[in-house]
Amino acid sequence: MLHKKGNSFHRECDGRVSASEYRQAISAALTQELGGAGRAAKAAMRWTGASERTVKNWISGSYGPTAEHMIELMRHSDTILNVVLGLAGRQEAMTTERIRAARDELAEVLEKLDLLCGSQDDK
Known part of the structure; x- marks a missing residue:
């Protein structure tokens, strides 16, 4: 059991993608792939089953998709797949x-x- 005080186990990773960088990359890819926010939201909703508000948050860059939604986005969009591979250095x-x-x-x-x-x- 770990005590509340003591060593931190956070590690530094060179080249690690920040949450902000992730959100902005996905936002740009969705906009590029699907166009305006309304059209993009409807398509991404069909692809992922996510709610309209959730998808609009991805498009605005406020939040990023969870792993389950990301898999569905990559299944339907080469642009998203390219962005994810790029962020991963692959x-x-x-x-x-x-x-x-x-x-x-x-x-x-x-x-x-x-x-x-x-x-x-x-x-």
């Missing part, structure tokens, strides 16, 4: 995903071109 994780998505998109375009060229050859 930008390389998103780079891999972008390469995979670009490769898939390119394969789809090439398939359509092959179909188009194939129908051109039939003429």
Whole structure:
């Protein structure tokens, strides 16, 4: 059992993200991704199941989403996912995903071109 007086067990972490920095980053990402406060609030409410007041607090930067809500935001928004990875210093994780998505998109375009060229050859 710890006594009320004595050593503090708070540790200093270099590069640790402050609560204010977290709130402002999420606020900016929601605004960028979803536009104005009314439109953004409605979309974020659908994504997370959070109340309108809660979402408006995220957008204003007064509060940040809890972990459960953050997971739902990241599920629906690449912008939010990028911001969270950036705050965590893990930008390389998103780079891999972008390469995979670009490769898939390119394969789809090439398939359509092959179909188009194939129908051109039939003429």
